[in-house]
Amino acid sequence: MDVEPVLIFVLALIAVVAVVRWVAGQTGLPAAALLPIIGIGYAVLPGPNIPLDPDIVLAFVLPPLLYSAALDSSMVAIRRNLRTVVSLSVVLVLLTALLIGLGFAWFVTGATLAAGIAVGAAVAPPDPVAALAVGRKAGLPPRIITLIQGEGLLNDATALTVLSVAVAAATGDRFSAPAALGQFLLAAAGGVAAGALVAFAVRLLSRPLSGDPILANAVSLATPFGAYLLGEVTHVSGVLAVVVAGLIVGHHTPRSASGAGRLQTSAVWRLVDFLLEGFVFLLIGQQLPEVIRGLAGYEAATVVVAVAITVGVTLLLRPLWLVLTLLLPGVLHTRWNRGGTGERASVRWTGREIVILGWAGTRGVISLAAIFTLPLVTETGARFPARDLLLFCTVVVVLVTLVGQGLTFAPMVRALGLRADDNDQALLRNEARAASVAAALTALNELEDQGNDDISGQVIEPMREQLRARLSRYRDRLSLLRDNDSAGPPISPQYEAALHVRRVAIDAQREECLRWRDAGRLSDEGLRVLERELDLEERLLPDRPARR
Known part of the structure; x- marks a missing residue:
């Protein structure tokens, strides 16, 4: 095997991701929107390309990304907004899939209701990785970030279950609505149980391993794959198992992990997120040319109608659903306070928040991985109905939301004055x-x-x-x-002056240790110990003094 082209490709990939991240930091544009554009540009050039393998994405890319997002989420805040989260992650996903399915059955030549529901299920769930990458860059308030996190983490189980039912119906298997509902409930409940079981095992291991950050990190990196594997082996939702495990582990980590372990785990997952997110967004853009080549057998009018239905329902149904939920009776917008007062607190969303939440439905690699799992042929040996068209519609939705919503999201947040x-x-x-x-x-x-x-x-x-x-x-x-x-x-001049003095003192200590090492008075091992002490002290200082 000639490894040189592979090494060159990997290095180029890392370089592109790093450069785009730097450009995003300098310009304020979201990397999640820039990387797919670069991926499209690379795909049309001669050279090796990466096809999207749904099995690899679902088993090796999605679990760590979802787990990392769950670790950073708040189980308490998601539980506080559970009614809205369930509304968006279950009811809205089902409505999106059904409406797109009906649109395909009525207006798209060669498509069936099951095929339309399949593409509707694929594009229904906003991707938490993409949505949070855009939302955090825009500086959204914590309340909206929490809702995006909760929705994005929990909607995949709904979408993938609906997709499997639709594929079964489209390929000739007998369809039963009660059986489909039972399958969904079993997959969801089983996924929650599997995730809780994995989280319990991790908590048992965390205390004896807390003194060794390396072992603790090894367990942390293995956890999402273990949760996903358990879900798949037991034929329940592996995606939901990963999310539940991450939420529970993240909630209990402050008590179960050591300080050194938390610092190292946080750094490791930041690196994993940086590399995998960059790879995923580049991968999305690279699929467009190949998918376009599969449209040769379709009339232009059919393609336009199919894309219009998919994109239209995806973009319009979400804000419409949010407005409808806003019009519900006031009692449905309240929750009991947990502070022992027995009083109710309003959780009604404002008009500005509705607009932002309606524009925050960014789709990503989950939609592509889901639609690429469609089989080429049915049980009868016939080709899956309109498969290439379904793939194209999904890619268009992903690119429209990633690039279109991604580039306009921050200006909209600023225009509405809804920053944190x-x-x-x-x-x-x-x-x-x-x-x-x-x-x-x-x-x-x-x-x-x-x-x-x-x-x-x-x-x-x-x-x-x-x-x-x-x-x-x-x-x-x-x-x-x-x-x-x-x-x-x-801005406190005294506070900033104190921070400056502390940084000067730390730099002076570090330089003196280096002089001792260079003079042969201090070993490199001793230098690393002292550097780690100074690094931890420096880590406590804020990056932006005026915001502390």
Whole structure:
């Protein structure tokens, strides 16, 4: 095997992803929208290309991406918005698939209801990877990010189950609505159970492995594949198993993992996300030329009608559904507070939030992987009805939402003034910091009252003074934040000066350690230990002082 072309291709792939990320950071454009365009450009050039293998994408690419997104999600926030999440991830997916199926059956020559439902199921679920890549870049408020996360993480099980039922009907198997409903409920319940079982096993392993971050990371990387495999082996939703496992593990990680393990795991998953997301978005663009070549046997009018139905229903039904849910009785927009007050809190969405949520349905690789699983022939030996046309419609929807919505999403957020309030976020973080330091001071007082002979006041007092100084800084910062009337956190010259002094001190220590190493007075192993200490201290400093 000649490995040189493969190595050149891999290096070029990493270079393109890195350059696009840099360009996105400089221009504010989302990388999720730029990479598919580059993928299309590369696909029309001579040279090796990567065909989309749905089995590889579903088994090796999708699980880690979904698991990472679930780790970063909030199980508490998703549960708080569960009614809306279920509405979008189950009911809206079913409606999208059904309406597109009816449109194909009535207006597209050569297509059947089952084939239309198949393509409808493929394009129905917004991809959490693509949607969050665009949404976070636009600076959406946490409430909307939570809803996009919850919807994107849970809708794949609905879509893939509907797709399997539609394929069974299209290929000649007997179709039964009760059986289809039972299959969906079994796949969903089984996926939840499989994910919970894997999460329980990971929690059992996390404590004995917490002292070894390398082993903890190995378990973390294996978890999404284990959850997906368990789901597939037991014939339930492997995708839902991955999501549930990620939500549970992410919720319990602050208690079960060590600080060193969390730092390393976070860094590992950021790298995995960076490489896999870049690969996925490039892969999406590369499929268009090959799919277009499959349209030779279709009339132009048929292609236009099919694309119009698929894109139209996908883009219009979502905002329409959100508006309809907004018109529901007020009691359906409330939830019980969990603070013991017994009061109800309103969760009704505003008009601006409805507009943004309606434009946040970005589709991605999940839709492509799903539609590429359509068989070439049916049980009777005939070709799957309109398969090439279904593939083309799905690719068009993905590109329209990724590029069209991706490039216009941030300007729309800015125009509506719906960006996250940085001042409120900074205020909340500093309130939590002050509360945590106050709890530490209380714990020191209790420790001192226990009268342990090994822990004297001389040991406790220096730590108490450090905590008091830190609490004083946090309270001063809170005063500034509470009195601030601007959109962003206030700029404190004293705070920024203190950060500058700390960075100068860390840099000086690092340079002195390097001089000791270069002079032969300190081994490289010793240097790495000291560098790690300084790196951890530097990691505590904010990237943007004015936003802390």
